[in-house]
């Protein structure tokens with residue numbers, strides 16, 4: 001079996017410089033893909049990752065993944081550099097913890113823009129450059145499936161619910177029309193900036209303690225599932241939201 005099953009493939013990952021995105025970029029490069037690492041503000045983190053992965057294998061592109069002009073810039077830069085897109089991972093997201101009473105219009109727009117609008121229009125802009133056999137992986141959350149969930153997840157879950165429906169409908173449309181598979185990965189709590197930010201150790205311990213495995217997931221564990229679903233071994237997997245959470249939900 002090849003150790004580089006993704007050789008010749010070009011992947012685009014929004015929010016690819018940190019957390020789940022960076023772990024995914026690392027695993028895809030280790031399987032032979034070349035990866036476009038999109039990021040928002042932190043150029044040094046993106047450049048550090050590119051230098052670790054090798055400039056022949058990874059290419060950093062600053063672009064706002066929440067805006068149409070940003071995703072257009074990302075697609076244009078990718079095509080200028082690599083000429084095609086085989087794997088599209090609209091991963092960048094925002095966890096805005098707001099219940100319905102405290103949510104402002106600005107919170108709503110900011111969160112929907114990065115979690116839903118960006119992925120939607122990135123797919124639209126990338127599609128002309130994606131051939132049959134390509135793969136799209138959207139990022140949902142296990143919070144959409146947990147039997148208990150707290151009120152501050154209201155806005156976030158509304159955005160990720162939209163991602164699940166996008167996955168469901170797009171998968172039918174794009175496999176039929178273009179031979180492109182569409183799936184989503186729904187991570188459980190995973191140790192990244194997005195999840196850890198603002199949570200005291202006591203809260204983290206409580207979350208880990210409530211988990212059947214008594215720990216929080218690692219970005220590499222989510223990345224491994226993404227690497228599986230974009231590979232040939234998942235050639236008959238489409239339209240699925242795959243929960244990756246150590247049995248939490």
Ligand SMILES: NC(=O)c1ccc[n+]([C@@H]2O[C@H](COP(=O)([O-])OP(=O)(O)OC[C@H]3O[C@@H](n4cnc5c(N)ncnc54)[C@H](OP(=O)(O)O)[C@@H]3O)[C@@H](O)[C@H]2O)c1
Pocket residue numbers: 014015016017018019020021038039040041042043045063064065066091092093094095114139140141142186187188189190191192193194195
């Ligand atoms: N971590 C979890 O527990 C968890 C659980 C379920 C689902 N998820 C989902 O997994 C995805 C990745 O989350 P994560 O935890 O890996 O996040 P993270 O560690 O906070 O990483 C965020 C990444 O997104 C980039 N980014 C932020 N705003 C951006 C923008 N407007 N345009 C382009 N890039 C932007 C950041 O780059 P800069 O720093 O340069 O801006 C960084 O590369 C999200 O969709 C999240 O909802 C995470």
